[in-house]
Amino acid sequence: xxxxxxxxxxxxxxxxxxxxxxxxxxxxxxxxxxxxxxxxxxxxxxxxxxxxxxxxxxxxxxxxxxxxxxxxxxxxxxxxxxxxxxxxxxxxxxxxxxxxxxxxxxxxxxxxxxxxxxxxxxxxxxxxxxxxxxxxxxxxxxxxxxxxxxxxxxxxxxxxxxxxxxxxxxxxxxxxxxxxxxxxxxxxxxxxxxxxxxxxxxxxxxxxxxxxxxxxxxxxxxxxxxxxxxxxxxxxxxxxxxxxxxxxxxxxxxxxxxxxxxxxxxxxxxxxxxxxxxxxxxxxxxxxxxxxxxxxxxxxxxxxxxxxxxxxxxxxxxxxxxxxxxxxxxxxxxxxxxxxxxxxxxxxxxxxxxxxxxxxxxxxxxxxxxxxxxxxxxxxxxxxxxxxxxxxxxxxxxxxxxxxxxxxxxxxxxxxxxxxxxxxxxxxxxxxxxxxxxxxxxxxxxx
Numbered sequence: 147x148x149x150x151x152x153x154x155x156x157x158x159x160x161x162x163x164x165x166x167x168x169x170x171x172x173x174x175x176x177x178x179x180x181x182x183x184x185x186x187x188x189x190x191x192x193x194x195x196x197x198x199x200x201x202x203x204x205x206x207x208x209x210x211x212x213x214x215x216x217x218x219x220x221x222x223x224x225x226x227x228x229x230x231x232x233x234x235x236x237x238x239x240x241x242x243x244x245x246x247x248x249x250x251x252x253x254x255x256x257x258x259x260x261x262x263x264x265x266x267x268x269x270x271x272x273x274x275x276x277x278x279x280x281x282x283x284x285x286x287x288x289x290x291x292x293x294x295x296x297x298x299x300x301x302x303x304x305x306x307x308x309x310x311x312x313x314x315x316x317x318x319x320x321x322x323x324x325x326x327x328x329x330x331x332x333x334x335x336x337x338x339x340x341x342x343x344x345x346x347x348x349x350x351x352x353x354x355x356x357x358x359x360x361x362x363x364x365x366x367x368x369x370x371x372x373x374x375x376x377x378x379x380x381x382x383x384x385x386x387x388x389x390x391x392x393x394x395x396x397x398x399x400x401x402x403x404x405x406x407x408x409x410x411x412x413x414x415x416x417x418x419x420x421x422x423x424x425x426x427x428x429x430x431x432x433x434x435x436x437x438x439x440x441x442x443x444x445x446x447x448x449x450x451x452x453x454x455x456x457x458x459x460x461x462x463x464x465x466x467x468x469x470x471x472x473x474x475x476x477x478x479x480x481x482x483x484x485x486x487x488x489x490x491x492x493x494x495x496x497x498x499x500x501x502x503x504x505x506x507x508x509x510x511x512x513x514x515x516x517x518x519x520x521x522x523x524x525x526x527x528x529x530x531x532x533x534x535x536x537x538x539x540x541x542x543x544x545x546x547x548x549x550x551x552x553x554x555x556x557x558x559x560x561x562x563x564x565x566x567x568x569x570x571x572x573x574x575x576x577x578x579x580x581x582x583x584x585x586x587x588x589x590x591x592x593x
Contacts, residue, residue: 147514147535147567151585154435155516155533156569158428158476158583163520163571165427166578168206168279168344171419172213175342183218183273185340186416192221195338196271200225200240201261203286204279204356205521206344206576208235208242211277215240226264227277228257228285233573249302250287255295258288258325265330268337276330276339280346280521280577282356283316288325290390290399297384298322308377309449309486312347316357317365318373320402321394322387327353327363327402328410334360335409344419346521346577348445348481352415360413363402367394420444421480421578424520428581432476437585439478440471446481446582450495451553453483454502454517461513461584473512477584485525491557494525496580497568500532501558505549510536512587518569521577525559530571531580532562541565 176185183190192198198221200214208229215222215238225240230247245254268274289298301322305315320327331339341360343352353361370391374380380388393399403409422444429439442460446453457479464471471477483495493501496517503515518524518531539549542565552561562568 147533147538151514151535152533155514155583155585157435158432159516159518159581161431162424162428162581163574163576166344166419166424166520166576167209168419168576169209169213171344172210172342173217175416175418176214176217178217185414188414190273190338190340192273195273197223198273198275199223200275200277201227201265202277202282203228204277204282204344204577205230205233205247206279207277207282208233208237209575210279210342210344211240212237214275214277226261228254228261230281230285233575235575245285247281247284248306249299250284250295252295254285254287258286262288262325262333265334268334270336272337274334274337274339276341276360278341278356278359279344283319283326286325286356286359288323290322290324293322293386293390297387300384301387304379304382307487308379309484310373310377311447311484312482313354314373316354318370319357320363320365321367321370321391323357326357326359327365328358328361328407329402330359331413332403332409336412339413341413341415343415343417344576344578345417345421346579348447348579350417350420352417361415362405362407362410364405366401367391371395419576419578421581424578424581425478425480428478428583429476437474437476438471439476442477442479444480446479446483448483450483450485450499451502454499455506457515457582457584458503458506461507461515461586462510464586465510465513473586473588475586477586479582480579482579485556487556489555489557491552491555492527492560493556493558494519494527494529496524496531497527497529497558497562498553498556499582500534501549501553501561504534504538505553507534507536508539512536512589514585515582516569517580517582519580520574522571522574527559528570529559529568531569532558533567533569538565538567
């Protein structure tokens, strides 16, 4: 890919990223009005509380917590948050703990236990402000007894490898945990709880973002067993995990709190940032750069390589016929795809999508694509995503690199690393899923 196209795609992506900066998102929705804290449209008279506490989990939680420190100043009593390794920022009163993601680790377990112990002491005179963002589920592991962390780790690994959706993954997490699925609100009760969510889930469902620690949980143990059956995991899951789920269905284990539970009467949950907001900002930037723009959807889901085929087809159609938008054009999409791992390579869903698109776009040199994660880390790699266009496959073949071979081995990272087409941003400390940008220049059909 030529440097000009790469620069343009990155500029459009970064504009979207800026729009969902966690610190700024909090300050747009939270402010002080005299001696009251305004959150969304609600006002909280702070002289009614003896303690004001901040807690939360997620990759973007540190800057969210910093914003709350700035807003509350000396009124803030204490706080404790957990973020992904390398995603912390210096805070004055709030303790920042770092842990593993996407697979939970011992550090996350200890941090979660510590936070829950603090919340158990809450009274009706406490105001608990929660900051939740993408990655919050993995960063708040607290297994139900008698499960151990290793059993939850194995369950998470199996679900990720079989391509389970975030909805399915989080339904399981909620029922294997003592924190998720509204259970943090139950622990903090009778305190007043206000939760701010930076959404990393398609459609922004509050009960799924970070597994909804303060949100009523509509999913059940029965739903979890259906997920196990769907992916053929009955003989692969740890024995005690499967037994716990069956005991839950039999009513031997308490369900997560459901809609209508009285513990939620003093809980406010508010989404303060989303994929849609990022796409709108990117669209505005693309317009400034001279492109006609179209936001295709913020609900993109499915197998990454299959989504790549559809998006490539849309790009080629625009280049060939001017439909659904005529060049020069920028088509934007967002969401979160999945990858069924069959090979032994290294990569992430965005890099795999870009690699599949590179194969599909061969011969269409005026069509280019960037697929990247807004958190700056795509799968277990240091890349946010990758660039591809109609020349990418041929450039690889000239270097003796097989695009199809790398795709079959799920080795998109090494493919794009060799071409210099990885996007590396470092930790962004935000997460509103993935963004895909298609650029279609004039005279795109040069086949």
